[in-house]
Amino acid sequence: MDAPEPIRPWWQRLIRDxxxxxxxxxxxxxxxxxxxxPWIAPHDPFASSRAVMKPPVWNARGDWAYILGTxxxxxxxxxxxxxxxxxxxxxxxxxxxxxxxxxxxxxLLAAFRPGFDPFVMRFVDIMLSFPAILLGLAxxxxxxxxxxxxxxxxxxxxxxxxxxxxxSIAVSVMKQExxxxxxALGLSNMALFTRYLLRNSISSIMIFISLRFGxxxxxxxxxxxxxxxxxxxxxxxxxMAAQGRDFLLYAPHIAVIPSVLIFVxxxxxxxLGDALRDVLDPRLRS
Amino acid sequence: MKRLLTTTAILLTAGIAQAAEITIVxxxxxxxxxxxxxxxxxxxxxxxxMGDTLVSLAPDMQTIEAGIAESWEVSEDGxxxxxxxxxxxxxxxxxxxxxxxxxYSVNRWIDPETKSPVGWRAGEVExxxxxxxxxxxxxxxxxxxELLYQLTQSFGTIIDKENVEALxxxxxxxxxxxxxPFCWGEWTPRDKMILTKHEAYTWGAPFHSNTGPxxxxxxxxxxxxxxxxxxxxxxxxxxxxxxxxxYIALEQLKATPGVEVVQSDLAFWTYxxxxxxxxxxxxxxxxxxxINLAVNQEAMxxxxxxxxxQPAYSYVSQEALDxxxxxxxxxxxxxxxxxxxILDDAGWVRGDDGVRSKDGVRLAPTxxxxxxxxxxxxxxxxxxxxREIGVxxxxxxxxxxxxxxxxxxxxxxxxGMSFPYVSSGDALNLYFRSENMPTPNRMNWNDPKTxxxxxxxxxxxxxxxxxxxxxxxxEIVHDAAVWLPLxxxxxxxxxxxxxxxxxxxxxxxxxxxxxxxxxxxE
Numbered sequence: 158m159d160a161p162e163p164i165r166p167w168w169q170r171l172i173r174d175x176x177x178x179x180x181x182x183x184x185x186x187x188x189x190x191x192x193x194x195p196w197i198a199p200h201d202p203f204a205s206s207r208a209v210m211k212p213p214v215w216n217a218r219g220d221w222a223y224i225l226g227t228x229x230x231x232x233x234x235x236x237x238x239x240x241x242x243x244x245x246x247x248x249x250x251x252x253x254x255x256x257x258x259x260x261x262x263x264x265l266l267a268a269f270r271p272g273f274d275p276f277v278m279r280f281v282d283i284m285l286s287f288p289a290i291l292l293g294l295a296x297x298x299x300x301x302x303x304x305x306x307x308x309x310x311x312x313x314x315x316x317x318x319x320x321x322x323x324x325s326i327a328v329s330v331m332k333q334e335x336x337x338x339x340x341a342l343g344l345s346n347m348a349l350f351t352r353y354l355l356r357n358s359i360s361s362i363m364i365f366i367s368l369r370f371g372x373x374x375x376x377x378x379x380x381x382x383x384x385x386x387x388x389x390x391x392x393x394x395x396x397m398a399a400q401g402r403d404f405l406l407y408a409p410h411i412a413v414i415p416s417v418l419i420f421v422x423x424x425x426x427x428x429l430g431d432a433l434r435d436v437l438d439p440r441l442r443s
Numbered sequence: 444m445k446r447l448l449t450t451t452a453i454l455l456t457a458g459i460a461q462a463a464e465i466t467i468v469x470x471x472x473x474x475x476x477x478x479x480x481x482x483x484x485x486x487x488x489x490x491x492x493m494g495d496t497l498v499s500l501a502p503d504m505q506t507i508e509a510g511i512a513e514s515w516e517v518s519e520d521g522x523x524x525x526x527x528x529x530x531x532x533x534x535x536x537x538x539x540x541x542x543x544x545x546x547y548s549v550n551r552w553i554d555p556e557t558k559s560p561v562g563w564r565a566g567e568v569e570x571x572x573x574x575x576x577x578x579x580x581x582x583x584x585x586x587x588x589e590l591l592y593q594l595t596q597s598f599g600t601i602i603d604k605e606n607v608e609a610l611x612x613x614x615x616x617x618x619x620x621x622x623x624p625f626c627w628g629e630w631t632p633r634d635k636m637i638l639t640k641h642e643a644y645t646w647g648a649p650f651h652s653n654t655g656p657x658x659x660x661x662x663x664x665x666x667x668x669x670x671x672x673x674x675x676x677x678x679x680x681x682x683x684x685x686x687x688x689x690y691i692a693l694e695q696l697k698a699t700p701g702v703e704v705v706q707s708d709l710a711f712w713t714y715x716x717x718x719x720x721x722x723x724x725x726x727x728x729x730x731x732x733x734i735n736l737a738v739n740q741e742a743m744x745x746x747x748x749x750x751x752x753q754p755a756y757s758y759v760s761q762e763a764l765d766x767x768x769x770x771x772x773x774x775x776x777x778x779x780x781x782x783x784x785i786l787d788d789a790g791w792v793r794g795d796d797g798v799r800s801k802d803g804v805r806l807a808p809t810x811x812x813x814x815x816x817x818x819x820x821x822x823x824x825x826x827x828x829x830r831e832i833g834v835x836x837x838x839x840x841x842x843x844x845x846x847x848x849x850x851x852x853x854x855x856x857x858x859g860m861s862f863p864y865v866s867s868g869d870a871l872n873l874y875f876r877s878e879n880m881p882t883p884n885r886m887n888w889n890d891p892k893t894x895x896x897x898x899x900x901x902x903x904x905x906x907x908x909x910x911x912x913x914x915x916x917x918e919i920v921h922d923a924a925v926w927l928p929l930x931x932x933x934x935x936x937x938x939x940x941x942x943x944x945x946x947x948x949x950x951x952x953x954x955x956x957x958x959x960x961x962x963x964x965e
Contacts, residue, residue: 204827230746388838388839389822389823
């Protein structure tokens with residue numbers, strides 16, 4: 158008789174999924190390039206040159222000095238992409254981080270203290286009625302354009318979704334017997350909240366946040382595309398795509414390359430998020 | 444058989460008599476078409492076609508010719524202008540135009556109740572009265588050498604009192620009764636403005652190829668905000684003529700069969716960045732001079748605007764009336780080494796990050812510009828040049844809806860702006876008079892000598908006096924480097940080759956002026 162297959166650690170199961178493995182590798186490479194931008198960028202990303210709108214190297218008029226060509230100001234596209242990816246990722250990570258922590262806390266609190274529930278959930282409903290783009294526009298109008306206001310807007314926009322998910326997860330956790338057992342043992346509320354509720358909800362919440370990351374990157378890029386995000390000369394992928402729009406018919410690489418990169422980042426983040434859910438969610442384990 | 448012949452005949456006649464209609468695409472609409480209540484180029488473009496002015500400006504931008512007034516006399520003291528009005532002019536509704544209408548139009552223009560942002564352009568008026576049906580006396584309290592030039596602008600359009608009073612607040616919104624070669628058809632704001640031919644029109648200025656009536660039966664001004672879409676509209680023949688094609692597309696348009704690109708050598712629309720001269724960093728003349736020396740206008744004109752625009756080193760076109768020729772050799776041109784030297788000498792020391800500072804003040808001026816691709820390109824290019832000399836210019840771009848308000852504050856150190864003008868005096872009086880602070884004199888240029896000279900120029904009785912006064916002002920402001928001139932924008936028009944070749948006009952950036960020259964080839 159065959160022995161039952163031992164349960165492998167989650168990461169081993171993850172890398173057995175080829176799509177997830179590819180997504181993880183792609184994201185890893187992108188993140189490394191973003192972190193290493195100052196050392197690997199072949200040119201100063203902010204210095205313009207007379208070589209404007211140079212096509213990428215695979216074009217007949219391309220030049221190895223500018224592998225991905227130059228933009229309308231004669232700045233090196235490759236170097237700007239490294240720096241732009243960095244800012245795009247920072248905006249996504251920081252805002253999802255802040256929004257996720259705040260939202261999860263609200264959601265857990267609502268489940269833990271049913272007295273708060275109606276207030277928290279109505280508050281969340283109100284926030285849900287504000288589209289992130291509108292919120293971004295309003296905040297930028299007050300605070301002025303820049304990466305900071307965009308991060309704040311995206312963080313706020315992430316709160317309601319995270320709160321709802323965290324609450325629904327926490328509500329089911331609260332019904333478990335071990336919570337009652339904990340209460341019976343006379344654990345303090347604090348201990349019950351952190352040791353029992355938080356620890357048992359966190360993995361599911363993390364999966365949701367990782368799925369949310371791709372969406373946030375997209376909204377952030379959209380805000381930058383509208384000119385609300387990073388201030389020039391800073392590079393940001395959405396802003397680079399917007400700057401390339403004027404040249405779309407004549408030098409399409411200026412808009413297309415950053416757009417493709419946004420697509421790849423979001424796709425990889427979503428595929429990886431999905432795969433993480435598959436391996437971490439006990440209900441989906443086969 | 445007979446019926447077939449008749450049908451064919453009808454069809455043939457219909458074919459021959461097919462109405463001449465064109466569509467002109469443009470970027471933005473105006474908020475209204477009341478000549479006294481809009482300064483938008485979009486309003487002027489249409490008003491020139493729907494209305495007439497007392498006098499007209501020839502395409503050379505210097506010669507004043509007849510308009511509604513067939514002749515005029517100026518008193519010796521320069522304070523009284525007597526206009527002889529044509530007696531064959533009628534409004535679109537068929538009513539005859541009289542001197543009363545002219546007097547009413549100017550009086551409404553300068554009436555404080557109208558709250559016209561362009562009232563000053565009419566001069567210091569004492570009274571404007573109709574002496575009889577064809578004579579108007581225009582009396583000033585002080586001579587105004589610019590007056591005839593100002594009266595060529597769309598703000599001086601002759602309007603119909605009954606029409607204004609009947610429409611009230613809707614004047615120029617739901618209708619407009621003018622005497623121009625075209626009449627108000629229908630306006631759908633932010634979509635299109637339809638004009639129809641004014642059949643009775645025969646009083647076009649002599650420099651037009653056609654003095655009326657217009658060849659076109661109908662003109663549709665269509666709003667298309669996206670520049671690539673406008674380019675495609677011209678290529679595919681959806682639009683017969685436009686001045687709003689991106690420079691990047693001009694080579695392609697020139698190579699497109701059926702499309703012709705015409706350009707005026709004159710460029711009376713200037714782009715510049717101004718300095719608020721009482722702000723901590725840019726109050727130092729050395730900083731302003733260095734910034735002027737750091738920017739390569741020639742490279743910008745070639746790389747960003749594909750050589751279509753003229754690099755600007757002067758605050759007005761060097762072709763403009765009263766430009767001071769003595770300044771031609773003194774203009775600040777690209778010399779980054781000298782710029783660095785000047786900043787070093789002035790005590791601005793580079794820090795670790797390459798940015799200069801002095802007495803703890805970082806050389807990082809904030810510039811307010813309009814959001815959009817044009818100022819985006821310009822300001823980023825300037826920013827990159829300034830980095831080279833250790834100036835860390837901060838760009839803050841605002842949408843046009845809030846930008847004008849922001850530009851009236853004291854919050855910024857530099858600002859980006861562009862403007863049309865007919866002459867040096869026009870430009871200087873607008874921007875450098877101390878009473879025009881904080882806007883449009885956003886530099887806070889407060890110099891009694893300048894005010895005195897501007898007044899002397901405005902009230903000059905001779906061309907020489909006017910020219911020398913304005914010339915001196917030009918020298919003062921150029922010496923102080925109050926602006927960073929960037930480029931002069933010429934008038935470029937893309938047109939279908941089915942149309943006769945257009946002679947572009949530069950008046951207030953309205954390249955088609957009265958639309959009288961628009962004509963399909965025979």
